[in-house]
Amino acid sequence: MPNDARTSHLIEGDTGSWEIVIGLEVHAQVVSKSKLFSGASTEFGGSPNAQVSLVDAAMPGMLPVINRECVEQAVRTGLGLNAQINLVSVFDRKNYFYPDLPQGYQISQFTKPIVGEGEIVLDMGEEGEVSVGIERLHLEQDAGKSLHDQHPDHSYVDLNRSGIALMEIVSKPDLRSAEQAKVYVAKLRTILRYLGTCDGNMEEGSLRADVNVSVRKPGDELGTRCEIKNVNSIRFIGEAVDYEAARQVEILEDGGEIIQETRLFDPDAGETRSMRSKEEAHDYRYFPDPDLLPLELSQDDVERIKAELPELPDARKARFMRELALEHDVAERLVADRDVAEYFEALARGRDANLAANWITGELFGALNKLDLTIDRSPVDANQLGALLDLMDDGAVSGRTAKDVFETMLATGQPAGEIVAAQGLEQVSDTGAIEQVVDEVIAANPDQVEQVKSKPKTLGWFVGQVMQKTGGKANPQTVNDILRRKLEIGDDQDQDS
Amino acid sequence: MSDLTDLTIAEASKALSSKEISSLELTQAHLEAIGSANTALNAFVLTADEQAIEMAKASDARLTKGEGGVLEGIPIGVKDLFCTRGVRTTACSNILDGFTPTYESRVTANLWDAGAVMLGKLSCDEFAMGSSTETSCFGPCINPWRRSGTADKLVPGGSSGGSSTAVAARLCLAATATDTGGSIRQPAALTGTVGLKPTYGRCSRWGIVAFASSLDQAGPITRSVTDAAIMLSAMAGYDRRDTTSVDLPVPDYCAGLDEGIKGLKVGIPAEYRVEGMGAEVDALWQQGIEWAKQAGAEIREVSLPHTKYALPAYYIVAPAEASSNLARYDGVRYGLRVPGSDVIEMYQNTRAAGFGSEVKRRVLIGTYVLSAGYYDAYYLKAQKVRALIKRDFDRAFEDVDVLLTPTTPSPAFALGEKSGDPVEMYLNDILTVTVNMAGLPAVSIPAGLSGEGTPLGLQLIANAFDETTLLRAARALEEAAGPQPAPENWWSTTP
Numbered sequence: 001m002p003n004d005a006r007t008s009h010l011i012e013g014d015t016g017s018w019e020i021v022i023g024l025e026v027h028a029q030v031v032s033k034s035k036l037f038s039g040a041s042t043e044f045g046g047s048p049n050a051q052v053s054l055v056d057a058a059m060p061g062m063l064p065v066i067n068r069e070c071v072e073q074a075v076r077t078g079l080g081l082n083a084q085i086n087l088v089s090v091f092d093r094k095n096y097f098y099p100d101l102p103q104g105y106q107i108s109q110f111t112k113p114i115v116g117e118g119e120i121v122l123d124m125g126e127e128g129e130v131s132v133g134i135e136r137l138h139l140e141q142d143a144g145k146s147l148h149d150q151h152p153d154h155s156y157v158d159l160n161r162s163g164i165a166l167m168e169i170v171s172k173p174d175l176r177s178a179e180q181a182k183v184y185v186a187k188l189r190t191i192l193r194y195l196g197t198c199d200g201n202m203e204e205g206s207l208r209a210d211v212n213v214s215v216r217k218p219g220d221e222l223g224t225r226c227e228i229k230n231v232n233s234i235r236f237i238g239e240a241v242d243y244e245a246a247r248q249v250e251i252l253e254d255g256g257e258i259i260q261e262t263r264l265f266d267p268d269a270g271e272t273r274s275m276r277s278k279e280e281a282h283d284y285r286y287f288p289d290p291d292l293l294p295l296e297l298s299q300d301d302v303e304r305i306k307a308e309l310p311e312l313p314d315a316r317k318a319r320f321m322r323e324l325a326l327e328h329d330v331a332e333r334l335v336a337d338r339d340v341a342e343y344f345e346a347l348a349r350g351r352d353a354n355l356a357a358n359w360i361t362g363e364l365f366g367a368l369n370k371l372d373l374t375i376d377r378s379p380v381d382a383n384q385l386g387a388l389l390d391l392m393d394d395g396a397v398s399g400r401t402a403k404d405v406f407e408t409m410l411a412t413g414q415p416a417g418e419i420v421a422a423q424g425l426e427q428v429s430d431t432g433a434i435e436q437v438v439d440e441v442i443a444a445n446p447d448q449v450e451q452v453k454s455k456p457k458t459l460g461w462f463v464g465q466v467m468q469k470t471g472g473k474a475n476p477q478t479v480n481d482i483l484r485r486k487l488e489i490g491d492d493q494d495q496d497s
Numbered sequence: 498m499s500d501l502t503d504l505t506i507a508e509a510s511k512a513l514s515s516k517e518i519s520s521l522e523l524t525q526a527h528l529e530a531i532g533s534a535n536t537a538l539n540a541f542v543l544t545a546d547e548q549a550i551e552m553a554k555a556s557d558a559r560l561t562k563g564e565g566g567v568l569e570g571i572p573i574g575v576k577d578l579f580c581t582r583g584v585r586t587t588a589c590s591n592i593l594d595g596f597t598p599t600y601e602s603r604v605t606a607n608l609w610d611a612g613a614v615m616l617g618k619l620s621c622d623e624f625a626m627g628s629s630t631e632t633s634c635f636g637p638c639i640n641p642w643r644r645s646g647t648a649d650k651l652v653p654g655g656s657s658g659g660s661s662t663a664v665a666a667r668l669c670l671a672a673t674a675t676d677t678g679g680s681i682r683q684p685a686a687l688t689g690t691v692g693l694k695p696t697y698g699r700c701s702r703w704g705i706v707a708f709a710s711s712l713d714q715a716g717p718i719t720r721s722v723t724d725a726a727i728m729l730s731a732m733a734g735y736d737r738r739d740t741t742s743v744d745l746p747v748p749d750y751c752a753g754l755d756e757g758i759k760g761l762k763v764g765i766p767a768e769y770r771v772e773g774m775g776a777e778v779d780a781l782w783q784q785g786i787e788w789a790k791q792a793g794a795e796i797r798e799v800s801l802p803h804t805k806y807a808l809p810a811y812y813i814v815a816p817a818e819a820s821s822n823l824a825r826y827d828g829v830r831y832g833l834r835v836p837g838s839d840v841i842e843m844y845q846n847t848r849a850a851g852f853g854s855e856v857k858r859r860v861l862i863g864t865y866v867l868s869a870g871y872y873d874a875y876y877l878k879a880q881k882v883r884a885l886i887k888r889d890f891d892r893a894f895e896d897v898d899v900l901l902t903p904t905t906p907s908p909a910f911a912l913g914e915k916s917g918d919p920v921e922m923y924l925n926d927i928l929t930v931t932v933n934m935a936g937l938p939a940v941s942i943p944a945g946l947s948g949e950g951t952p953l954g955l956q957l958i959a960n961a962f963d964e965t966t967l968l969r970a971a972r973a974l975e976e977a978a979g980p981q982p983a984p985e986n987w988w989s990t991t992p
Contacts, residue, residue, distance in 0.1 A: 060593065061602060065740055291740070
């Protein structure tokens with residue numbers, strides 16, 4: 001039941017329980033070749049002010065022209081969030097002065113956004129599913145960047161980012177814990193990456209969140225909220241929520257009042273600090289941008305974009321569970337990253353899906369973690385790993401040997417087959433040869449043979465001896481079978497039960 | 498030489514084609530006229546002598562080969578609101594001190610493509626805010642017309658007062674201008690010239706310093722209706738860089754110009770008989786109606802009931818847009834910067850020093866009407882009024898082809914006469930702003946002189962994108978009014 005997840009995160013205070021209420025405004029930079037209203041490039045990392053058109057620099061007489069590519073990306077995102085697409089939307093000017101805002105206003109969408117209400121379902125593991133409402137998604141321009149560390153008493157401005165398209169995705173105040181807020185952003189990022197509408201790179205600032213936090217006694221009206229601006233990692237979002245909620249509870253329990261304000265999260269100190277109060281808040285003087293006509297879409301455009309949508313994580317997870325019999329948690333881990341899911345699909349094609357999943361979540365993730373690489377940079381691609389799994393399936397290598405081979409593959413990039421051949425790692429499945437070794441071991445250890453009849457678990461000792469004598473190349477299953485037969489021990493499951 | 502500066506575009510083009518004159522001669526004659534007039538009239542804030550000579554020579558070369566556009570070799574002036582590549586553009590504001598664009602406005606680019614020669618940049622009210630060209634940072638521009646028997650300085654109207662002065666005083670054959678609330682038509686009326694404000698969206702706004710984006714429109718000031726038609730043919734056209742420009746073919750505005758107005762229905766809006774309108778203006782209006790009748794037009798009374806709300810609504814919408822459009826002049830990237838101890842102080846110092854008092858007044862009004870808590874009462878209501886004004890016109894044009902009104906309630910006034918009272922100044926636009934609020938095309942033509950011996954204008958208004966009918970009707974009235982006198986030359990420093 002979704003409500004369980006909402007009520008299980010209460011903060012216990014001296015005056016009773018408190019509920020945290022969180023809403024998020026996520027700013028996602030749109031993947032597009034050029035900016036929202038100009039032809040300048042959006043590439044990250046150009047030298048300062050190298051990607052600035054006359055429009056971006058707000059030269060006199062310059063006019064914005066809407067970039068259809070950005071509009072389609074917003075529609076695609078809206079569809080991915082199961083949201084209402086508004087066929088008519090309006091661009092407004094949000095007026096304020098800042099050196100990295102050349103026009104003196106940001107072109108945004110205020111009263112009529114391109115996307116209306118939608119929904120994201122969070123998989124909270126044991127808590128179950130939590131449905132989070134999307135209030136709206138609108139398009140707006142990003143600002144430039146002020147550089148304060150280039151000169152002792154001057155600031156510099158880099159306008160490369162000025163005018164790049166952002167999607168502001170606003171949730172309803174449906175989140176009830178730091179964990180849910182983190183999972184929400186992670187899930188949103190996954191969806192955006194599946195759709196290819198935002199690269200989700202929080203380090204480069206392509207995805208950042210404003211976190212609205214308030215607390216209340218369960219069942220009460222919403223409390224006064226504080227907005228924590230521009231939090232740029234999922235971990236920080238969690239820390240900011242926890243700190244802010246505790247701060248608010250403390251104030252309220254001391255008989256104080258929450259002042260509506262904008263706050264900043266300081267990751268080093270792990271705390272939020274006041275930035276400006278409601279009284280100091282800007283009056284943005286929104287009004288429809290007279291340089292731009294209302295943005296109109298046809299239902300045909302929307303249908304075309306809808307038809308081209310990729311399979312999204314929820315649908316993919318359901319399919320993995322339904323068609324490939326994956327466990328829920330395994331499927332969830334695999335679909336959380338589009339590249340991982342694609343890797344898995346390639347690896348599992350024609351192979352044991354669960355074995356493929358185990359190798360990815362175990363060996364591969366472990367290796368990538370150590371190498372600090374994402375899966376798209378993996379030194380071993382799905383085809384190469386598939387070849388290794390095939391060798392195991394053929395009985396040519398054992399699971400243990402395969403792990404060694406995988407290490408070599410990571411280090412050298414050599415194909416599995418070559419490594420196995422070169423190092424003579426082929427598994428011995430020849431019953432005759434193994435039987436001979438088994439006989440030798442049994443003959444040489446009469447005491448152990450006596451013991452194993454009463455304590456069948458000590459069979460493992462015999463397996464070890466045989467494996468040692470064959471240099472680890474014997475097929476362990478074959479060894480096991482032969483030993484049981486010769487020592488007259490039944491199936492191991494019967495013994496354990 | 499005086500003959501050369503007295504030519505219309507149509508006459509000059511003929512003489513250029515037949516090699517009677519060269520563009521170089523024509524251009525030099527005008528540069529000389531500017532040189533001897535500018536001290537007295539202050540119309541040009543910059544002359545581009547060398548560039549003009551170069552362009553004239555290039556035109557002559559094309560003319561020699563029998564090539565060239567509709568304005569080949571014709572020297573014109575450009576309102577300082579149009580960005581011109583490599584030529585200082587300031588909107589007559591200190592805040593754009595020394596600003597030289599690296600780009601050319603679409604409208605002027607079209608004119609150069611058609612072969613026109615640029616003489617220089619023309620004064621206007623600062624950021625086109627004004628009705629007298631007294632707010633120009635280069636000082637006031639003076640009307641070549643004087644009241645009979647006096648030497649009092651009169652204003653040439655505004656904001657395109659440099660354009661109207663230069664055309665009336667024969668300093669150029671035509672000039673570009675812009676019209677946000679009457680800034681082409683009112684100065685034309687006050688200087689005895691033809692001023693054409695096209696339909697909103699007919700000319701690209703790209704590269705024109707913005708005043709009020711939803712109202713601004715470029716157009717020409719000329720000495721004849723035919724010249725206005727020629728200029729518009731070159732200036733108009735869709736521009737993908739201005740998404741408010743309209744993708745419609747540009748008709749040949751000269752074709753059918755002389756077909757007359759027999760059978761045309763001319764509407765007379767009763768609401769334009771405003772308080773404070775001079776008796777002679779009313780008399781001229783009646784004269785205009787008579788001319789139309791005699792030319793075979795059918796006269797109809799029409800009603801535009803929301804007319805009286807147009808001016809107040811305009812003075813909410815235009816300042817609102819201006820307050821936002823002028824935010825970019827912040828001292829950060831170009832133009833004037835007056836340093837301060839921090840960035841806020843730098844903004845304050847720069848804008849305090851850079852903007853004149855009329856611009857500041859409108860930025861303040863605009864900021865106020867857009868503020869939280871006031872937006873609905875002012876801006877939103879003004880937009881609703883605007884929709885009603887548009888509806889009035891739509892209904893009127895179900896019955897008539899054009900509307901005929903006076904352009905201004907009174908003739909040219911003296912320098913300083915109204916500059917102390919903003920509302921008095923704003924009332925100059927009372928008969929012209931309605932057209933901007935509705936986005937329609939309108940033209941002012943000279944139709945006679947006031948009792949003081951200064952020009953008066955009649956305004957014709959047509960339905961959206963029907964400049965063809967508008968110009969045809971204007972041509973007919975121009976014909977009926979007969980030849981209009983030129984101002985007596987008192988300004989030349991050389992004989």
